Amino acid sequence: MNEPFNRLIIRDRIVRVDRVFQRFDWFHRLEHLVLMLAVGVLLLTGLPQKFAQSPLSITLIGWLGGIQAARQIHRAAAILLMGVALFHALDTAYRFYVLRLPPHVLLLRSDLRDLLHGLRHRLGRADDPPDMGRFTYYEKLLYWAVVWSVLVLVVTGLAMWNPIAITRFLTGEIIPAAKRAHGSEALLVLIVGVGWHVWHVVIQQRNWSIFTGVLTEPQQIRYHGIEWDAIMAGRDRLPLDMMATRRRKRIFFPVAALAGLALAGGIGFFVSFEETAVITHGERQPVEKGGADAVVPLPAAPATVGAAPSLPAPTWRADVGPLLRAECGECHGTGSALDLTDYDAILSGAPPGPVVVPGDPASSALVLVQAARDHPGQLSGDELATVIVWIADGAPR
Secondary structure (H helix, E strand, O other): OOHHHHEEEEOOEEEEOOOEEEOOOHHHHHHHHHHHHHHHHHHHHHHHHHOOOOHHHHHHHHHOOOHHHHHHHHHHHHHHHHHHHHHHHHHHHHHHHHOOOOOOOOOOHHHHHHHHHHHHHHOOOOOOOOOOOOOOHHHHHHHHHHHHHHHHHHHHHHHHHOHHHHOOOOOOOHHHHHHHHHHHHHHHHHHHHHHHHHHHHHHHOOOOHHHHOEEEHHHHHHHOHHHHHHHHHOOOOOOOOHHHHHHHHHHHHHHHHHHHHHHHHHHHHHHHOOOOOOOOOOOOOOOOOOHHHOOOOOOOOOHHHHHOOOOOOOOHHHHHHHHHHHHHOOOOOOOOOOOOOOHHHHHHOEOOEOOOOOOOHHHOHHHHHHHOOOOOOOOOHHHHHHHHHHHHOOOOO
């Protein structure tokens, strides 16, 4: 008797308000959740390092257990993000190549027409918004923005992960450039990927399909009318040739397994073959309070560096320059009040004392600040020892 009240008419379509349409299965909802977890942890641990002097950043880094713990958590989340990206690429290839699903995420000429139609509707020049398919033009734009952001974050993040190895093949300026691009892209992800998407889709459209997996029929028609028409007409899924599908599977799975193992193995080797700034040193040692003449305990340089003739002494070009560009260039780069990325600038001195005094590490402000072991851009014990040996040798270029 109440059945007619379960129906209404939307844009010349008879709609059941109690009917839902599946948008994401559990597998892809889980993929979304893992992606959100990885991005959230990366933002939480990365932005405080970018804005290290902010009181909020200092508080967050303290909650995370210090700068070294924040870096460890950040890199673990980066590995998770790379894993999600690799899985998504293989899953997308499977859906297109094996299942022959239409490439719904590709930007088409019709998306430009929908964009113009949507603008006309918002300006009151069109009565109804555009009918769109499985993904709207703004969902496609967001998807490709995420793909681009992940690529930039991965490439620049790997460059900063092993700056010494990178600068053996590329100019040292690539490290501060990678840091700036990495931080700027993180801000873009926060503003566009999180802020705009959450506001526009989750809040304004009340679209919770990323968690529930389904859309109501009014939502389906309002935002994906063309797909609704295809579903109602039975045109949303084309029949598969099972024999051809099995042949494609026999080709796809070995190729995908080899490609996945090669990429995962290559990334794993790259992030582990060389010790970098993530290596922590001993517990923080208190600095004796005594004014300008206070004695700061300095970490001893490894005896083998100065004693073993087979190991070359550190130089600015090969060792110290790339190290300081990687660890200090974001805050103390070209154009800053204290430039630690240029050899001549670092020897010119800056208040309250010389940054580097060749032959005298104990009088070098760079060593004194790092020896306190509480600087946001903290060098590890081995790295600081390298700097000390370099200064003690006369800071060779």
